[in-house]
Amino acid sequence: MSSATAKRKRPEPKSLTPPLTGQEKVIYELIRSRREEGIWSKDIKQETDIAEAVVNKCLKVLIVKKLVKEVPNYQNKGKKIYMAVEYQPSEALTGGFWYENGKPDEESIEPISKLCTGVLHNMGVGTVEDIANAVRNTRALNFDCPTMRILQLVKALVLKGQLLEMRSTGYGEFSSIPVGAVCYKCVTKTALPKAGAFASIPCGVCPHLSICTPDGLVSPSNCVYYGKWLDF
Amino acid sequence: MSTQRGIRLAVHLIDSHFGHLVSKVCECLLLKGSLTLNQIVSNTGLPRPDVKKCLLVLIQHNCIQPFTLEQRGGFEEGNNVSIHYTPLFDNILHRLRFSKFVLLVMNKLGKECADLLQGLLEHGRLTMELIIRRAAESTKTEAPDAVHDAFKRLVGARFVERCPDSEPFIELPTDEEATTKNRRSKFAKVVPQTIEQRAIAAAIPMEAKRFLISCDTGSEDTTETDKDAPSILSAGEKRKRDFSEIDDELGAAGFQKEVLWRPNFEEFVRCLRHKACIVHERLRLDEGAAIVLSAMLESSRNPEGGAVSRYSVPMSLNAIYEEVMRTEVGRTMTLDHVRTSLDQLGCTKNADDLYSVDLSNLIQLCRNEEVESFMLKKYGGVAYMIFRLLSKESRFFETDKISQDILKEKVETQKILFQMWQDNYLSMEKISTPAPKTNHFLLWRINQDLVWKQVLDGMYHAALNLINRVSFELNKEQELRELPSSRITGVLVSRKARLLKIRYCLESSLMRLDDAIMLFHDF
Numbered sequence: 087m088s089s090a091t092a093k094r095k096r097p098e099p100k101s102l103t104p105p106l107t108g109q110e111k112v113i114y115e116l117i118r119s120r121r122e123e124g125i126w127s128k129d130i131k132q133e134t135d136i137a138e139a140v141v142n143k144c145l146k147v148l149i150v151k152k153l154v155k156e157v158p159n160y161q162n163k164g165k166k167i168y169m170a171v172e173y174q175p176s177e178a179l180t181g182g183f184w185y186e187n188g189k190p191d192e193e194s195i196e197p198i199s200k201l202c203t204g205v206l207h208n209m210g211v212g213t214v215e216d217i218a219n220a221v222r223n224t225r226a227l228n229f230d231c232p233t234m235r236i237l238q239l240v241k242a243l244v245l246k247g248q249l250l251e252m253r254s255t256g257y258g259e260f261s262s263i264p265v266g267a268v269c270y271k272c273v274t275k276t277a278l279p280k281a282g283a284f285a286s287i288p289c290g291v292c293p294h295l296s297i298c299t300p301d302g303l304v305s306p307s308n309c310v311y312y313g314k315w316l317d318f
Numbered sequence: 319m320s321t322q323r324g325i326r327l328a329v330h331l332i333d334s335h336f337g338h339l340v341s342k343v344c345e346c347l348l349l350k351g352s353l354t355l356n357q358i359v360s361n362t363g364l365p366r367p368d369v370k371k372c373l374l375v376l377i378q379h380n381c382i383q384p385f386t387l388e389q390r391g392g393f394e395e396g397n398n399v400s401i402h403y404t405p406l407f408d409n410i411l412h413r414l415r416f417s418k419f420v421l422l423v424m425n426k427l428g429k430e431c432a433d434l435l436q437g438l439l440e441h442g443r444l445t446m447e448l449i450i451r452r453a454a455e456s457t458k459t460e461a462p463d464a465v466h467d468a469f470k471r472l473v474g475a476r477f478v479e480r481c482p483d484s485e486p487f488i489e490l491p492t493d494e495e496a497t498t499k500n501r502r503s504k505f506a507k508v509v510p511q512t513i514e515q516r517a518i519a520a521a522i523p524m525e526a527k528r529f530l531i532s533c534d535t536g537s538e539d540t541t542e543t544d545k546d547a548p549s550i551l552s553a554g555e556k557r558k559r560d561f562s563e564i565d566d567e568l569g570a571a572g573f574q575k576e577v578l579w580r581p582n583f584e585e586f587v588r589c590l591r592h593k594a595c596i597v598h599e600r601l602r603l604d605e606g607a608a609i610v611l612s613a614m615l616e617s618s619r620n621p622e623g624g625a626v627s628r629y630s631v632p633m634s635l636n637a638i639y640e641e642v643m644r645t646e647v648g649r650t651m652t653l654d655h656v657r658t659s660l661d662q663l664g665c666t667k668n669a670d671d672l673y674s675v676d677l678s679n680l681i682q683l684c685r686n687e688e689v690e691s692f693m694l695k696k697y698g699g700v701a702y703m704i705f706r707l708l709s710k711e712s713r714f715f716e717t718d719k720i721s722q723d724i725l726k727e728k729v730e731t732q733k734i735l736f737q738m739w740q741d742n743y744l745s746m747e748k749i750s751t752p753a754p755k756t757n758h759f760l761l762w763r764i765n766q767d768l769v770w771k772q773v774l775d776g777m778y779h780a781a782l783n784l785i786n787r788v789s790f791e792l793n794k795e796q797e798l799r800e801l802p803s804s805r806i807t808g809v810l811v812s813r814k815a816r817l818l819k820i821r822y823c824l825e826s827s828l829m830r831l832d833d834a835i836m837l838f839h840d841f
């Protein structure tokens with residue numbers, strides 16, 4: 087779970103700030119005040135009233151001194167955003183909690199999704215709170231992962247067909263869950279999506295279906311897909 | 319819902335069962351709707367006597383329904399009356415699944431009944447006397463009583479019914495009827511029935527008569543019936559008597575003097591629909607849920623009749639429990655377990671504490687699964703997730719929202735969305751935020767009915783391809799098939815085994831595909 091734990095370190099306050107010039111300090115303070123939202127270089131110029139060339143020079147210095155970083159903005163790749171190094175880009179910049187630079191952070195999604203499925207498998211049926219608590223209790227994560235974020239993973243697992251979403255009836259396996267509450271269950275092997283009748287034959291997904299006729303150029307008798315399928 | 323490809327499949331079935339002429343007449347009717355004899359003759363260009371013969375074959379095999387239609391005449395003329403022939407698309411497709419019907423009866427009522435049904439399916443419609451004589455001869459049995467008994471059981475279980483009226487009379491709506499209909503359809507959005515639907519409904523005998531086996535051996539004098547029940551004859555029926563000579567042209571389609579019996583496809587569809595739900599719930603939930611559902615469906619019949627009803631007949635918990643107890647596995651279930659299964663099945667309780675299950679909802683789940691699996695195979699895992707997300711709610715989703723919900727990259731998501739859209743499985747809308755900061759967004763939605771229709775259409779085509787491939791494989795090995803088994807040695811043995819495998823693979827796929835066609839078309 088090392089990759090999972092590596093995600094999103096907690097911001098650590100910087101105690102030792104290297105010496106800065108007056109303008110550098112003004113710009114640095116402004117950037118820091120914007121926390122995980124960061125600030126656009128043009129906005130820095132406007133808000134501080136410092137000339138663009140100077141702002142750019144100061145930014146370079148701040149980056150070299152490892153006080154500020156440039157972070158990508160997935161919405162607008164050309165718009166340079168600066169942020170104090172101790173902050174992680176907000177969801178507006180990354181594209182979402184489980185995203186990095188607009189790309190899904192597979193290194194976190196994969197292992198934590200597996201963890202969710204694992205804990206749910208052990209408990210049988212559970213609400214998202216149950217799953218989130220169980221995940222936190224494993225102490226495999228060293229970052230705050232609110233229940234809402236676990237819900238995102240759980241919902242994606244439902245769409246993937248790995249978990250079932252259901253409502254508690256209040257008895258039987260649901261006895262510990264309030265009636266009507268949404269809960270989740272692992273999909274058993276037999277219930278995994280079985281290949282449908284249409285998807286199991288070559289014509290089902292054939293790109294030539296619309297032009298395939300008995301006496302046409304493409305026909306069931308000269309079909310290569312059938313040839314492969316019936317190659318006993 | 320008979321699409322172009324559905325029609326092609328139906329025509330092929332008729333062609334292979336009854337030959338080219340009959341299929342030509344059938345195709346003409348399927349493409350144009352109901353037509354008169356003259357219209358069929360001019361549309362097909364076939365000689366009149368041939369068309370008549372073809373129509374007789376199609377009537378005999380329950381593939382068309384004749385009806386007499388009253389139409390307004392011109393100025394100062396009386397109303398015209400003409401006989402129309404309407405194709406029964408569903409019945410034609412049922413020809414693909416006769417083996418399923420026989421198997422169903424075999425499992426429910428035993429071999430004797432299955433044999434009787436087999437004969438009836440081959441002949442389309444027969445009198446009871448003929449059915450019994452034919453069965454007694456083929457089994458060389460000396461006990462026609464047993465055959466008679468089997469026939470009674472078939473009718474009792476509603477697998478066999480009296481043939482519909484050979485030529486129902488569809489009269490012009492009275493002025494009053496017309497105005498009420500208009501008013502109703504305007505406010506209550508009642509879908510008006512087509513003339514063909516009215517004719518088919520009017521032809522079905524009344525419930526009490528439909529499954530009535532009279533004491534005599536099968537002939538029924540219509541004049542006697544008239545004498546017995548003069549008061550129930552509607553004005554239309556009386557008029558029909560006056561016009562029945564018109565139909566003399568077609569002889570057999572005229573007034574039936576004998577009671578003819580035919581397979582009741584509606585009942586087969588009803589049973590197969592129930593079976594599909596039970597099998598699906600066994601996989602989705604568990605054996606307990608399947609037993610409870612089966613108990614609810616098997617023990618009761620919807621009083622309204624019809625093959626497809628939305629809800630199962632309401633039953634009390636005790637009645638369901640009693641029914642569950644009758645099965646071997648059910649005996650181990652507690653009342654609490656039954657109640658849990660009822661909840662899992664999404665059963666609702668009415669004011670009298672009676673449970674019923676929403677069958678349409680279960681069928682919808684089955685349909686979704688079939689389409690989801692198709693999406694998975696055709697476009698991959700991301701499309702599968704997208705389809706599941708969009709089909710949960712029938713509203714537009716923005717590309718970003720979709721990619722965030724499925725936790726996939728936006729570019730990849732958008733690429734697949736476009737593919738699905740190009741193939742007509744999604745609808746898309748572009749919206750732009752007003753200037754100066756103009757942003758474009760793409761919104762996506764699934765039109766479920768359209769997707770289902772398209773998938774069904776593809777399935778008709780695929781079924782026809784499977785059938786064609788079977789004939790191709792069989793023709794290819796024609797010589798081998800004609801060889802006596804004593805001469806099949808050496809390499810021929812493996813060739814024969816290969817042919818068997820291919821045939822089995824194709825035919826079992828066709829039967830599975832036909833299940834899916836029924837799921838979308840009949841259930």
Ligand code: SF4
Nearest residue numbers: 288289292298306309
């Ligand atoms: S027969 Fe072959 S070419 Fe024709 S639609 Fe099927 S798979 Fe495609």
